[in-house]
Amino acid sequence: xxxxxxxxxxxxxxxxxxxxxxxxxxxxxxxxxxxxxxxxxxxxxxxxxxxxxxxxxxxxxxxxxxxxxxxxxxxxxxxxxxxxxxxxxxxxxxxxxxxxxxxxxxxxxxxxxxxxxxxxxxxxxxxxxxxxxxxxxxxxxxxxxxxxxxxxxxxxxxxxxxxxxxxxxxxxxxxxxxxxxxxxxxxxxxxxxxxxxxxxxxxxxxxxxxxxxxxxxxxxxxxxxxxxxxxxxxxxxxxxxxxxxx
Amino acid sequence: xxxxxxxxxxxxxxxxxxxxxxxxxxxxxxxxxxxxxxxxxxxxxxxxxxxxxxxxxxxxxxxxxxxxxxxxxxxxxxxxxxxxxxxxxxxxxxxxxxxxxxxxxxxxxxxxxxxxxxxxxxxxxxxxxxxxxxxxxxxxxxxxxxxxxxxxxxxxxxxxxxxxxxxxxxxxxxxxxxxxxxxxxxxxxxxxxxxxxxxxxxxxxxxxxxxxxxxxxxxxxxxxxxxxxxxxxxxxxxxxxxxxxxxxxxxxxxxxxxxxxxxxxxxxxxxxxxxxxxxxxxxxxxxxxxxxxxxxxxxxxxxxxxxxxxxxxxxxxxxxxxxxxxxxxxxxxxxxxxxxxxxxxxxxxxxxxxxxxxxxxxxxxxxxxxxxxxxxxxxxxxxxxxxxxxxxxxxxxxxxxxxxxxxxxxxxxxxxxxxxxxxxxxxxxxxxxxxxxxxxxxxxxxxxxxxxxxxxxxxxxxxxxxxxxxxxxxxxxxxxxx
Numbered sequence: 001x002x003x004x005x006x007x008x009x010x011x012x013x014x015x016x017x018x019x020x021x022x023x024x025x026x027x028x029x030x031x032x033x034x035x036x037x038x039x040x041x042x043x044x045x046x047x048x049x050x051x052x053x054x055x056x057x058x059x060x061x062x063x064x065x066x067x068x069x070x071x072x073x074x075x076x077x078x079x080x081x082x083x084x085x086x087x088x089x090x091x092x093x094x095x096x097x098x099x100x101x102x103x104x105x106x107x108x109x110x111x112x113x114x115x116x117x118x119x120x121x122x123x124x125x126x127x128x129x130x131x132x133x134x135x136x137x138x139x140x141x142x143x144x145x146x147x148x149x150x151x152x153x154x155x156x157x158x159x160x161x162x163x164x165x166x167x168x169x170x171x172x173x174x175x176x177x178x179x180x181x182x183x184x185x186x187x188x189x190x191x192x193x194x195x196x197x198x199x200x201x202x203x204x205x206x207x208x209x210x211x212x213x214x215x216x217x218x219x220x221x222x223x224x225x226x227x228x229x230x231x232x233x234x235x236x237x238x239x240x241x242x243x244x245x246x
Numbered sequence: 247x248x249x250x251x252x253x254x255x256x257x258x259x260x261x262x263x264x265x266x267x268x269x270x271x272x273x274x275x276x277x278x279x280x281x282x283x284x285x286x287x288x289x290x291x292x293x294x295x296x297x298x299x300x301x302x303x304x305x306x307x308x309x310x311x312x313x314x315x316x317x318x319x320x321x322x323x324x325x326x327x328x329x330x331x332x333x334x335x336x337x338x339x340x341x342x343x344x345x346x347x348x349x350x351x352x353x354x355x356x357x358x359x360x361x362x363x364x365x366x367x368x369x370x371x372x373x374x375x376x377x378x379x380x381x382x383x384x385x386x387x388x389x390x391x392x393x394x395x396x397x398x399x400x401x402x403x404x405x406x407x408x409x410x411x412x413x414x415x416x417x418x419x420x421x422x423x424x425x426x427x428x429x430x431x432x433x434x435x436x437x438x439x440x441x442x443x444x445x446x447x448x449x450x451x452x453x454x455x456x457x458x459x460x461x462x463x464x465x466x467x468x469x470x471x472x473x474x475x476x477x478x479x480x481x482x483x484x485x486x487x488x489x490x491x492x493x494x495x496x497x498x499x500x501x502x503x504x505x506x507x508x509x510x511x512x513x514x515x516x517x518x519x520x521x522x523x524x525x526x527x528x529x530x531x532x533x534x535x536x537x538x539x540x541x542x543x544x545x546x547x548x549x550x551x552x553x554x555x556x557x558x559x560x561x562x563x564x565x566x567x568x569x570x571x572x573x574x575x576x577x578x579x580x581x582x583x584x585x586x587x588x589x590x591x592x593x594x595x596x597x598x599x600x601x602x603x604x605x606x607x608x609x610x611x612x613x614x615x616x617x618x619x620x621x622x623x624x625x626x627x628x629x630x631x632x633x634x635x636x637x638x639x640x641x642x643x644x645x646x647x648x649x650x651x652x653x654x655x656x657x658x659x660x661x662x663x664x665x666x667x668x669x670x671x672x673x674x675x676x677x678x679x680x681x682x683x684x685x686x687x688x689x690x691x692x693x694x695x696x697x698x699x700x701x702x703x704x705x706x707x708x709x710x711x712x713x714x715x716x717x718x719x720x721x722x723x724x725x726x727x728x
Contacts, residue, residue, distance in 0.1 A: 048683050052675070076685035088680045092698030101694055102684035109685065141698070158684065 001026045001197045002047070002166050007058035008222075009046045016042045018222035019058070024166070027194040031208055031233060032201045034219035035241045040201045041085060043219070044170045048082040049075045062166060076102075077109035079165030079196075083155040083172050090142040095154060096124065098142045099161050106162065127160040131187045148175030156187045167191075168199045173207035185210030205237035220245045276335040276465065281328050283307065286434055289334050293403045293437075296410060306423040306433030313427045319589040320618040320650055323558045326466075326497050326532065333435045335465045377457045388452065398443040399454055402470055405441035412443055416474050420503035420538045420566070428499040428534040428560075432468045436501065439469035444479035444510075453708055455484040458498075466497035473503070475510035475545075482513040482708055495557060496521075497532045504539035504547055508569065511546045512539065515707055516563075517715055520555035522722075527585025527614075530557025537561065543569030543598070550706045552715045553580040553588060554722040562620065564593035567601035567629075574603040577703040579715075581696075581722045582615030582647070591621035591652075596632035596662070605636040608700050611647035612723055618650040627658040634663070640670045641699050643692075643723070671699075693720040 002024040009017040016039045024030050034040055046053050047060055049072035060067045062078055070078070090098065104114045115123075128138065131153050143151055152172050159167050169188070173181055188211050192198060200211055208216075208230065216232040217224045218241065226232070226244055277285065286307050290300040315325055392399050398409060406413050423433040440456040458469060475481050498520060506512050514537075523530025533556035539547040549563035565574025576592035594603035603623065611617040617640065625632045640649035651668055673695055681691035696719055697704065704712050 050679055071687075072679060072682035073685050073687045076683055080683075082683050084680065084683075088674065088676050090677060090680075090695055090698055092701040093694055098684075098694070101690065102681075102686055105687065105690060106685040162684070 001028075001063060002199075003059075003061045004047075005059050007043075007046070007060065008056045009042060009053050010056060011042070011053050015056075016053075016222055017046065020219070020223055022217065022224060024197045024199060026165075026197055027192075028215065029192065029198045029200065029211060029213045031213035031216045031230075032199060032219050033203065033216060033233065033236055035245065036203075038219045039222045040219055041170055044082055044168045044199075044201060047075075047166075047168060048072055048080060073105070074109070076162075076164075077106050081159050081162055081164030081167045083152070083159060083167065083169040085171040085174065087143045087146075087151045087155055089144045091144050093142050094139050095142055095157075096138045099124070099158055102158070103161060123161065127157055130160060130190060131157050132183050133157055149177060149180035152176055152184055153180065153187075156184050160187060160191055163191075163196075165196050166199070167196065168201065170201045171203065172200070173202055173204060181207065182210060205233045208233045218244055277332050279330055279332050281331070281333060281435070285333055289435060289437060292334060292336075293406070295403075295406055298410075298414065299406055302418075302423070303434050306430050307435075309424045310427070310430035310434055313424070313430055315427050319560050320616065320620070320652070321558050321560065321587040321589050323495070323532065323587070326495065328431075331466045331497060333466065333468070334437055377459070391451070395448050395451065396445040397448060397450055398441065400441055402439045402441040402472060403437075405472075409441070409443070412474065413441070413472070416503065416505055417470075417472055418503075420505060420540050421501050421536050426536060429501050429536040432470060432499050432501045432536070436468045436470040439471045439500070440473075441471070442473045442481065442483065444475045444481045446476045447478045448476075449479065450481040453482050453484055455486070457486050466499065468498075469500045471500070471502040472505075473512060473514070474505045475507060475512050477507045478509040479507075480511045482515070484515045484517070484708060484711055486517045486519070495523075495530060495532055498534070498556075500535045500537075502535070502537040502563075504537075506539060506541045506545035506547050506572075508543045508545060510542070511548075513548045513550070513708075514539075514563070515711060516549075516551040516553070517711060517718065518551065518553045518555050518559075519718060521557075522555050522586050523557040523584065525584050527557070530586070531555065532557060533559045533561065535559075535561040537563035538566065538593075539564070539574070540566045540568055541572035541574060544571045545569055546573040546575070548575040548577070548706065549592065550577045550703065551579070551590075552703075552707070552718065553578070553590060554718050556588070557586060559586075559588040559590055561590045562592055564595070565603065566595045566597065567603065567632075568597045570598040571600045572598055573601070575706075576603075576605045576607070576621075577706045578607045579610070579700045579703045579719070580608070580617055580619075581610045581719060582612070582617045583722055584613040584615060586613075586615040588616070589618040589620055591619045593622040594624070594634060596623075596625040596629040596634070599628070599630045599632075601629055601632050603632075603634045605634070605638075606702050607636075607638045608703055609638070609640045609649055610643070610696060610699065610719075610723070611640070611649050612643040614646045616648040616650065618652060620652040620654075622654040622656070623664060624655075625657045625659050625662040625664070629659050630661050632659065632662045634665065636664075636666045638666075638668045639699065640668075641696065642670065642672045689720075692723055696720075696723055 004020060004022045007017050007020040032040055067075055100120060172184060213230050216228055216230060218226040283304060286303050290303055421429050424430050442454055444450050473483055504512050504514060520531035520533055541547050547565050553559055567574050574594050580588045580590050582588050592605055605621055607619045609617040609619055619638045623634045638651050642649055649670055653666055655664055677695060678688055678691050697716055704715060707715055
């Protein structure tokens with residue numbers, strides 16, 4: 001599904017990723033952990049195509065296609081989804097209007113007509129039930145005045161609606177109370193299939209109790225320095241990162 | 247690299263053409279350039295006006311001659327040379343009283359391009375339209391349906407002849423001849439416009455609409471609109487404006503007067519899309535307009551405007567809340583791009599008791615443009631319990647444009663409650679990236695963000711025009727992020 005080889009990236013003059021390799025296959029869940037400033041969020045942004053980051057070396061490919069020349073929206077059309085750590089507010093644009101615009105943009109790029117209103121409504125109903133989202137929530141302005149939990153739930157709701165091939169969840173657990181965490185994780189688990197893949201970026205083992213990873217990677221100083229199974233996350237929880245980072 | 251950069255966007259903007267910039271060749275009768283008493287007499291004669299009207303014009307002209315062009319607005323432009331303008335131009339074959347079959351086919355083709363439905367048989371929209379090209383009204387639809395209710399909707403030139411008692415009584419009653427420089431000029435040389443009278447207790451069954459088009463070069467458009475809503479009546483009125491793209495600046499100086507009698511309500515909406523000039527700020531329409539309403543007891547007037555066109559706009563639709571319990575509203579979206587300048591806002595003058603006013607202004611600036619909100623809320627000493635709420639929001643794109651807010655508040659009664667809120671924001675890169683990540687391209691993302699920003703005002707437009715206005719916002723801002 002996703003193959004990243006020898007990825008180097010910088011923002012302004014700071015080198016952040018320094019030769020990162022990772023391969024994620026369809027049907028897998030990978031967790032990326034690591035100390036603050038290791039480059040976890042940068043990795044998410046670079047895969048999504050954020051133009052504030054410059055890729056200086058290496059390749060990112062999705063299902064064998066090089067993503068380098070694709071703009072963020074084109075990558076989204078190919079099935080890349082990023083659940084933001086800090087989702088932005090768009091005043092006056094309702095949750096429904098936003099997701100409708102996004103879905104139809106993706107369909108248009110893939111040569112399809114707009115989704116018929118009835119079908120859209122049905123899908124919104126199903127997916128909002130999955131994330132225990134109430135109806136009035138859907139008509140609120142996107143992320144405006146949302147609590148931390150509401151923002152993250154809305155991110156996963158969008159993921160559910162867009163049905164991406166590759167979903168990157170950037171610290172989706174931060175700012176969530178235990179109930180919200182359960183709802184969000186539950187949503188992600190229900191969306192998992194043999195045809196898609198999920199990368200979970202997190203600081204804490206806690207989220208991984210709910211979304212169980214197949215692989216855990218430690219990212220430090222711009223590189224993956226250790227990979228293992230889900231037990232690695234428990235070990236990190238216990239020992240911290242210091243024993244790995246010299 | 248297929249990355250869509252800001253440079254690409256800018257490039258695209260440069261080639262972005264004004265959709266209504268075409269010129270239609272119409273056999274026209276155009277007066278020589280210049281302005282003096284003879285020209286005014288000639289206009290009046292052309293319109294077959296009664297003597298009182300000619301004198302009214304001449305009086306206005308003499309007063310105008312002694313006036314100075316105002317300079318307080320936050321705009322810079324080369325002042326028009328009033329002797330270099332032709333004050334009358336009319337398509338030769340236009341005659342509103344003839345059937346559509348007799349209309350110049352070129353004129354019909356122009357309507358088609360402008361997207362105006364004049365064919366009553368089709369009844370595509372439940373809207374009666376008066377169309378003013380250059381100096382004359384060329385077509386008015388649905389006259390008969392309206393007549394049955396006693397509603398008068400006709401060119402003002404016709405009203406002067408057919409309904410002199412109403413015109414004499416109300417013209418100049420809201421905007422006096424000498425109100426300001428451009429109002430005085432308009433009073434002297436106005437050529438056409440719409441007149442509308444809604445009788446007591448009548449709710450107008452359809453939207454009334456006037457479409458203004460400047461077609462000829464070297465001319466100005468000076469239209470005058472008068473809407474009188476008698477006691478307990480209701481009318482919703484919309485005006486739209488376009489002009490061909492030209493290198494020269496064309497002057498549009500209009501006067502609109504609204505009279506809302508006891509318990510009457512007038513909704514007045516404008517979609518202004520005059521030619522804004524090219525990407526370097528060459529050409530474009532100078533839009534200097536005086537709009538004012540007077541509200542009697544329990545009356546209500548709502549001004550809603552979507553201003554996307556013109557090189558320079560100078561316009562403050564206002565309400566004089568004369569009667570007790572009267573209400574004034576002003577909802578505005580003003581978009582400026584490239585080198586456009588807009589100085590617009592409103593005046594709410596509270597005279598009666600328990601009068602209420604609401605102001606919501608959304609300014610969007612892009613390119614090198616400047617967008618100013620200027621508003622006055624005035625509460626007279628006798629206006630007990632007056633209330634006002636004002637909200638002025640500005641949205642900036644790029645770092646070369648400007649947004650300015652000039653709120654004036656004068657309160658002479660202690661019971662007044664005045665609230666003023668203002669915000670300034672920028673379309674953030676993070677917002678664009680967020681939309682992009684969801685598969686929404688930058689153009690569409692800007693449209694989405696701007697529409698969200700303008701939603702409170704767009705919601706106030708009549709249904710038929712809200713969609714049109716939304717599209718217009720998108721077109722005006724295409725590729726404008728910097």
